[in-house]
Amino acid sequence: MASTPTSDTQTSQEPRLNQWLKQFFIRLIAEQTGLEIKPHDQEALDQKILFRTHVLQLCCPENYYQLLESQTIESRQEWQNLIALLTNSESFFFRDQGQFNLLKDHIFPELIQQKQTTKTLRICSAGCSTGEEPYSLAILLKQLIPDLDQWDLLILGIDINSVSLEKAKAGIYRPWSFRKVDPETKQQYFQRIKEMYHIHPDIKQMLRFQTVNLVNDEFPRLHSELREMDLIICRNVFIYFETAAITRVLEKFYHTLQPLGYLLTGHAELYGQDAQKFETKVFSDAIIYQRPAVAPSLLSALEAQRTPSESNCKNLDASPKSEGKIIETDIQLCENTPVRSSQRPDSKAFHTAVRNQNTSALLTEKELLRRAEMLARKKAYNLAIQQIEKVFELNSKNSYSHYLMAQIYNYLNDYEQSICYCQKALAIDVFFISPYYLMAEIYEKQGDLAVAKQMLKKIIYLELVLLRLT
Structure with a gap:
């Protein structure tokens, strides 16, 4: 052919x-x-x-x-x-204690209270791999709901990998899967047989598993279990996805959730994505997204009433897509563009460069940055780096160019250099939030969750400060 x-x-x-x-x-x-x-x-x-x-x-x-x-x-x-x-089938029970604390202390108590009349609760673990996450959810709910036998409870584990799902259905695990589990929980909910741990039948029967391709399968569907969910957990999935795929899946998740239902993702996985349909709720250790009770059209009307930002620079949002993707921006200057308050720090990053350059130099910077982004999207990273270095020669105080360099090194798996350029960007503009997200992502990939959470707390603090300024 x-x-x-x-x-x-x-x-x-x-x-x-x-x-x-x-x-x-x-x-x-x-x-x-x-x-x-x-x-x-x-x-x-x-x-x-x-x-x-x-x-x-x-x-x-x-x-x-x-x-x-x-x-x-x-x-x-x-x-x-x-x-x-x-696909990566690496998982373990109660992964990310901060997010499980959020579920235990806030989200599950709220949902349980709301559902006291109907006693129905529908939860989906998307990208559940070999089942550690949905079984952890089942254990947590068994601890939180005294009359669980009177509830119509669905915990649905879905994954594209049918081999992983067969292991999940078996419910048999090696000791390594319990590295974050206290001995009491392990003893109460698992039975040790030789060197393996078998989940107890009363926990096992709480779950159902289904092979689902998040990108290409149609959902929600009337006669499918993947519908009307109160909570969807999709962690450490989007970091492996292309931006377009994330957008498609987010739209499906939105319609799969009930009004006031929640979506929980991995740290910083949705930063840079269009999640405006959801309401963002910020807690000390995690961020969660909620489908609003009112129609999106009403939310859009309310959003339109916001005061336009003084920023005149559009689409230079220096915001990392999932897993350090290079931002697909079209760098251009325009007048009177409304900008949400959450975008303000990124706009400020470019305005710092604008104030320090005359018009001729600004156009040169703009063109170089456009070329750098285009080359990076085409994976011509060395050429993209050369363009950014030319920007440095014109203006070493352009925080966005340092951040773009950080993204490229992150994409090349050179985390040390990526963090270095993030820090340089922050030294120029302390209100530039995007480098914090990128560093949180890197530290999480390296397994340093404590530092990753420190980065997220700084983001939360800056968001609150900027909201007060608007």
């Missing part, structure tokens, strides 16, 4: 992926699953594709691509095999 991507062939006739074929696979995977294959993961992707090509005894990777692209039963089965290789 003329339109089929091709691979290079070594002299030994052993197939390997060339860059064009690899990009075809990356695009297909993103369209099918929402997963974004980052530069440092692409070599591993090569090996996984070649492995599946060999297992299926196909002559070349092009044939494997055609199999995945076809709409057949064999294709659907093979996607499950590939997804099992692409």
Whole structure:
């Protein structure tokens, strides 16, 4: 087929992926699953594709691509095999104690009180992997609801990886899954058999599991269990998704929640996303999103009554997409653009540069930054860095350019350099919130949750300060 991507062939006739074929696979995977294959993961992707090509005894990777692209039963089965290789099934019980404290002390008591009349509660754990999260939710609810046997309770665990879901249904875990669990809880809700821990049947029967592709499957649906949810938890999922996929899933989640239902994501996963339909609630250790009781059109009308910002710079919101994605902004100057108060610190970042440059130099900076963003979106990171360094030569006090550099180094997995440039941006503009989000994201990826939470607390403080100033 003329339109089929091709691979290079070594002299030994052993197939390997060339860059064009690899990009075809990356695009297909993103369209099918929402997963974004980052530069440092692409070599591993090569090996996984070649492995599946060999297992299926196909002559070349092009044939494997055609199999995945076809709409057949064999294709659907093979996607499950590939997804099992692409997704991370690492999880453990009561992961992120701060968020579980939020559920225990605030969200669950509120929902339980609201549902006392109907005694119905519907919860979804999206991207539940091998089941540790939904089982943790079941244990927590059993502790909070004395008459649980009188409730119509649904805890639905969903994941794209059917292999992980089979492990979740089995409910058997290694000791490593309990590294955040106190001995009393482990003893009360699990039975040890040899070196493995089996979840007690009364907890196990509280859950249901379902294979769901968040990006491509249609939901909510009338005759599906994935509807009218009081709480959706989707943590450490969006960090692997492309921006467009996150947008699609957020829209589905909104309609899957009941009015006043909650969405809980990983720290900073939605910063830079359009979550305006939700109301954001800020707590000391976490942020949660709530579907409002009133229609979005009414919220929009109220939003339109806000006083326009004095900022005249649009779309330079220096806001990181999930997992340090490069911002797709069109840098331009315009007059009288209303800006929400939560955007004010990012606008201020660019105005700092504006005040320190004459008109000619400003246009040069603007063009260089536009080029840098364009190159970064095309993954030409070295060229993007060169453009930003030219901005530094013109104006070393442009905080946004330092932040853009931080995003690029984060994307390249150079976290030390990324944090360094975040700190440089903050040294120029103390009200610039985006670098704090990026640093929180990095520290969380590195497993330093304490420092990540410190970053989030600083964000909360700055948001409150800026709200008082508006």
